[in-house]
Amino acid sequence: MFLAIVPAYNESDRVGSVVRSLLSYVDTVLVVDDGSTDTTAKIARQAGATVLSHRLNRGQGAALETGHAYARKIGATHVLHFDADGQFSVGDIIPAREAMKQAKADVVFGSRYATEKHNLRVPWTKRVLLRPIGKIVDRLFGGVHLSDAHNGFRILNKKALECIHLSHSGMAHASEVPALVKKYGLRYIEVPVSVTYHEYGQGVSGGIRVVRDLVLGKFSK
Amino acid sequence: MIIFQFLFILFSLFAIITVIKRKKDAVMSNVGTTFWIIFWMLTDVVVLFPDSTTLFANRLGIGRGSDLITYVSLAIVFFVLFRLHVKLHEIERDITSVVRKDALKDVDV
Numbered sequence: 329m330f331l332a333i334v335p336a337y338n339e340s341d342r343v344g345s346v347v348r349s350l351l352s353y354v355d356t357v358l359v360v361d362d363g364s365t366d367t368t369a370k371i372a373r374q375a376g377a378t379v380l381s382h383r384l385n386r387g388q389g390a391a392l393e394t395g396h397a398y399a400r401k402i403g404a405t406h407v408l409h410f411d412a413d414g415q416f417s418v419g420d421i422i423p424a425r426e427a428m429k430q431a432k433a434d435v436v437f438g439s440r441y442a443t444e445k446h447n448l449r450v451p452w453t454k455r456v457l458l459r460p461i462g463k464i465v466d467r468l469f470g471g472v473h474l475s476d477a478h479n480g481f482r483i484l485n486k487k488a489l490e491c492i493h494l495s496h497s498g499m500a501h502a503s504e505v506p507a508l509v510k511k512y513g514l515r516y517i518e519v520p521v522s523v524t525y526h527e528y529g530q531g532v533s534g535g536i537r538v539v540r541d542l543v544l545g546k547f548s549k
Numbered sequence: 550m551i552i553f554q555f556l557f558i559l560f561s562l563f564a565i566i567t568v569i570k571r572k573k574d575a576v577m578s579n580v581g582t583t584f585w586i587i588f589w590m591l592t593d594v595v596v597l598f599p600d601s602t603t604l605f606a607n608r609l610g611i612g613r614g615s616d617l618i619t620y621v622s623l624a625i626v627f628f629v630l631f632r633l634h635v636k637l638h639e640i641e642r643d644i645t646s647v648v649r650k651d652a653l654k655d656v657d658v
Contacts, residue, residue: 360652380652390645394652401656497645544638 331404333395336412347375360391389501393494434514438481442520471506500541
């Protein structure tokens with residue numbers, strides 16, 4: 329079973345269309361409503377998704393791990409990480425799965441920087457400032473080398489799903505995934521994906537929080 | 550007695566009264582109560598007789614007693630801050646775990 333995990337927090341405007349577009353490409357869409365105060369859960373359910381609700385907002389990493397736990401329970405063979413804000417294109421799913429099959433990879437990472445065409449759509453501050461810093465941070469925290477580690481488009485097979493247990497609740501999970509891929513010697517590939525920015529997303533302050541969480545995470549179990 | 554000494558002793562008395570109140574409310578253990586009362590009494594001694602710390606400072610190769618107090622206090626404050634950060638991180642993780650269990654409790658397979 330191919331399961332799409334969509335972590336969502338106050339995404340009532342876009343989650344419905346995201347769920348409907350995903351249903352043609354995966355067997356089940358799971359929306360993990362991360363303590364939204366709007367109608368995200370209701371709209372996602374009406375659109376055809378299975379919905380799990382966090383009573384409190386715990387962050388994207390926590391929502392994804394709840395999705396992983398569900399996927400392990402139902403015996404999913406592959407899971408797709410897909411953002412609820414409509415920034416990804418469902419058109420990238422089939423090429424990513426084919427590339428995964430051909431390369432016999434355990435994990436597929438989407439990349440905004442794999443081709444020049446996709447690269448130019450990324451705000452320059454992210455390309456020139458945040459991306460190089462992010463790469464250094466990921467290298468320091470022991471991840472595999474990726475052109476775009478903080479891209480939320482990923483596909484994991486069953487083996488990867490068993491190995492990758494996210495402990496970071498916030499955005500630091502994006503650095504944790506490559507680190508766990510390296511730790512467990514999982515095979516991985518990067519595929520180009522297009523990203524449409526409806527919002528700027530994670531800025532400098534978000535990046536600082538990621539580093540803080542990664543450092544503190546090193547001191548606790 | 551200089552103004553600072555007077556104000557500090559007043560503050561430490563307030564702190565000791567708070568500790569005793571907490572003990573009466575059964576919030577603080579015997580060990581905790583004794584530790585904090587001795588701690589505040591010792592700080593009173595140091596504030597009333599600043600030269601008393603110079604003896605220890607000289608043995609450690611530090612010139613002034615007040616410098617020793619500053620170094621030790623800073624080290625303790627940083628250590629406590631760090632412990633609090635780690636503890637907070639662990640509590641956050643526990644909350645996430647409870648929230649996840651709650652979200653998954655109705656999943657039928």
